[in-house]
Amino acid sequence: MSQGENVKSERIAVTGVGMVTALGPSALGTFERLMAGERGFSRVTLFDVEGHRSQIAAELKGLKVVDIAPPGGSDAWSRSDAMALLAAREALNDAKLRPRDKPLSVVCGSSTGGMFEAETVLASMQTGTAPEATVRRLLSYPLSTSIEHLADAFAPVERAVTVCSACSSGAVAMVQAAAWLITGRAERVLAGGTDGLCLLTFAGFNALSATDPKGCRPFDVDRAGLTLGEGSGFMVLELESAARARGAEIRAFLSGWSVGAEAHHITHPEPSGQTAARLLRAAMRHAELTPADIDYVNAHGTGTQHNDATEALALHQALGDETRRIFVSSSKGQIGHALAAAGALEAGITVMALERAEVPPTGGLQNPERAHPLRHVCGNGERASLRAALSSSFGFGGTGCVLCFEHPDAPRRGGGDQRTSRVAISGAVSFGPLGARSGVENALYAASGQEQASAEIDAIALLDPSRSRRFDRAAAFASAGAARLLQNCELSGAETGLVAGTAFGNVQRSVDFVSRVVNAGPKAASPAEFPHLVPSAPSGNASVYAGLTGPVVSVSDLSTSAEAAVAVALGFLELGLAERMVAGSAEPADPIVQRVLGPMHRVTNPERLSLPQTGADTRKEGSAWLLLEREQALAERGAEPLALIDAMGHGWGETQVQLPGVKRADRAAVVTATPIAERELLLRNSSWSKAPAHDVSPVSGSHEGAGGFALATAAALIARGEVDQVLVCSVGRQRHFFFHLVSVAFAASKQTR
């Protein structure tokens, strides 16, 4: 849609819920066993756990990927993918969607992806060449594999994206769904999260001494840590009008949400609880509710000393005297901490609690902590009619998300149409073969004759050493990008969020970590390494470094990771979750990505996999970031944008320009990092096929972050007055993106016409 249109004041209905947990392969099965107080913990059988601090988890026993994946295709499926398919299928069946109720949009929170399947292959690649048959296991490695399988299974889909904000990913997926629905981009979204257990996270949380060998006991005075879990939760979310039009049963309303960051520490929650309280209040405010309207909170409640103490404090701050009345429970004492799936599973549990008038208990809780007392449910669940409930999720890097759900009988509240402010690009920085470039300098990537340039950037040296300890180069690029953009505009990080694209995460660092555990045993697992190698580490670290307190997430989308990051950031701005967002991607050189993962996932059809021989070193590295700002906020501080984002398109499958209302005028250009063949296919039958085209990739290098260079270059060309409008177009495997950027003058003339 074009920017600056009305956003919907309609409510968002939950019409389907699906869950796969250690307690059962269905939402109802899981919920009934939650109510019965059962705990799904047992000794882990997936990998050797001898010598680890805790040896238990909420593992899904008997999951057979080969029975869930299409015949013959199971080596491209991870357990995370299989669980996602089961939960998503249940949610869709539950919503009673008919074929004509498609297409769907899909969003999935994910943090481990195919790590379990990949870690042994990757560890063996450290020492020598792994046979191609085992290398094929890396087909399911990227976090984005789950949405690809879901898109195939439930085709056609309109668009699909993968978000990762560590332990709040699954909840953030619901907010991304809300962004699509509220801005009119989608009518119906399949939203959830999935995460399978793997040695990396198991060894990592154990190394952090963050696990309870006896099984987690959230909010207990003797709590000693979390217990990992695995699973998947999905929900069908749709506009109330769409749900009513097809006669769907509305299970609950998603009526409020908040996403923000503490900007405090990569693992420790900020002890005052202020940020968590701010997010709880913001979600209630968004739903137009007060603590008096809330009857239940499904807490994050991990069972660690720090989390539960901080969370109880935050609940008191946000709910005041009502804390005495409001039920609080954590599902993690029964289904474990399923990381990126946790927020989605707990959202589903919250919805079921509302509709069934049943409050699930906190498993393992016997002696409640006396400081900041809460109204716990111990043992079995309780019956109680609930009007509205909150579900909280907090993750590494201090990234939090609170969702507010209401009973289907809840009255409709005021709201009223709001007009979204158009989004401006107020800054652009890039770190690539042409060095560190700001603003209009990025136009250099469109110039010819730069092909020989190859400045190597020491990303770490861009940062204050004492505040960037253990940062890898992706985190350094993200931090330097955010800090530089804010500094150029003399802004602080408050009210600013960040979306960081990363196609594969830090593969080499993950391999090193796992190899150490495999070769030298669990005691050699590095506690300080672990939080820095999860896929959300670049965004989390940048948030702490640059003081960003808005929504902070990572996005994985193969070759269009930068474009997906900008699209997600745009949605968050349109939802009013922040005043401004930093968005882009960081793709530092990584030997395994260069040799295996990059080529493997660049091909359109992974069945025709052929890995390049060693020495084929064509992949460069780079990182480019935009500062996106609501036009109104920009005007208030009296600043001029580089360019305005007039329209954005994000699609799946059919690759052709589809931006209604975007006409090419005289002074227009196409800027892209997509090779010419795909680009021509994309622009066929469009007036843009005749516009001058600039491919930035010969200079920026061909890597998964090249789209960020295309966007920065496009904004620079407009700011330099070389063109009035630019279409940035990108094609990846299945997915495609368009961004229509215009000058301020062009936008004004378009409005007066």
Next chain:
Amino acid sequence: MSIETLKQQIKKLLIEELDLRNTSAADIVDDAPLFGGGLGLDSLDALQLVMAIEQRFGVTVPEGEPAKAILASVAAIAHHIERVKAGEPG
């Protein structure tokens, strides 16, 4: 190994394992508190340090309060390693 050599090895370990890029061994005073002081170390660093000491010097560091005393300074860490190596209770 002399106590001085051990202290130097511990300082090198600190710099490497805790990624103290702007600190040299000469900047770390033997008796100065490691935590709550100028190095800006936190409990995540403490966990890393315990793991690194155990791996590098082959001595275990107990959890909880005793760990705090052992990790108090470079001198305290050296003292602990020497005592354990000499067969005394850690």
